[in-house]
Amino acid sequence: MSETDTPRPVPTLLDLFLTYGKIGLIGFGGINAWARRVLVEEKRWLTDQEYAETLGLGQVLPGPNALNAAIMVGDRFHGTAGAIAAPGAMFGGPLVLLAGLATFYDAYGEVPIVKAILAGLAAAAAGMVIGTAAKMTQKLKPPPALLAVGLIALVAAGVFRVPLPWVVLGLAPFGILAARHVMRAK
Amino acid sequence: MTATVFWQLVLGFGAISLVSVGGGIAVLPEMHRLVVEVHGWMTDADFARRFALAQAAPGPNVLVVGLFGWHVGGIAGMLTAVLAMTLPTSLMAFGFSRLRARLAGKTWLRIAERGLVPIAVGLIAASGLILARGAASGWIPVAVTAGSTLFVWRTDYSPLWILAGGAIVGALLL
Structure with a gap:
C-alpha cells in the first residue's frame, strides 16, 4: 500500500454520493469500467490495485460485483452512511432514467432510427468493456x-x-x- | 401488479441474486429461464429487445431486471425486481466489508485478493465478448466494436466520445 509519494485524497460523504451518482449516470456498458476510471484516474481515491482487489472480492460474493464494490468502497471511507450513499446514488439516477426509457420504448421502440442508434451504441459499449479489460491487464502487469x-x-x-x-x-x-x-x- | 406477480418477482429474482456471482450480464441465462420459460411473461424477442435497451442506458448492468419488472408490473414491478435482486446480497456484502475491515493487512487476505484480481479482469473481458457478440448484427457494428476497443485501450480520452460516435454511426449506417 506504500506505493506513492503523494497522499491520496479522502472523499467526504457528499463527494462519495455525487461521484457515485455520476458513475451511475455515465456508466454505459456496465459500471465497472467507469468506476475504475473515475475512482482511480480522476479522483485518485484508490490505486488500480486497490480497485481491482475490491472488485475481485465483489466478484466472489453473491450479487452484482459493481454493487458489492460500491458498498465496500462506501464503507471504507464513511462506514454505514457511505455503504448506503454510494450504491444508492449509483442506482438512483439510472433507475429514474430507465423508467423514462421504458416509457419511451413502449411508445417508440419500433421506429427505425431509434433501433439504429441503439444498435450503434451497443456495439461501441461492447468495445469499451473489452478495451477496459485490456487496459487493466496492461496496468496490473x-x-x-x-x-x-x-x-x-x-x-x-x-x-x-x-x-x-x-x-x-x-x-x-x-x-x-x-x-x-x-x-x-x- | 397482482400479489402473485409481486411474490414471483421477489422470490424469483431473490433466488437468482443468491446464486449470482459476477455482474448483471452473467445471470442473464437464469433470468431468461425465469421470465420467458417459467412464467411466460414475454417472448424471446421481447427479452432480447429489453436487454438491448438496458445495455444502451447507463447504470449497473443488473438494472436490466428493472425492465423485466416494468414489463409485468410497471414502476412498482421495476422497483420490486431491482430490490429483490440487490437487497439480500447487499446486506451480505456489507457484512463482509466489516469483516474485511477487521482483518485488514492480514497477509493471507491480501494473497486471496491478489489471486482473485485476474479472474475479475478475465470476466470483464468475457462480458465484453458476450456484449460484442450480441451487438454484431453485421460488419459495421463489428468495426464499431473494434474501433471502440482500441480507443479505450490505447487512449485516455473519455469513452463517452466513442459511445457518441457509435450512436452516430448507428443513426447513419444501420
Missing part, C-alpha cells in the same frame, strides 16, 4: 501464472459460457496459489 488464470476465466465465461460460480470457484484456488507464489518470491 500480471505475472504469467496470474495472466493465465485471467485468460482461462475469459475463455470459460466468454466462449464456453461456463456458469459463473464454476468459473470463480474453480479458478480461485489457482489464482490464490499463484498469488502466494508471486508474493513469496518478492
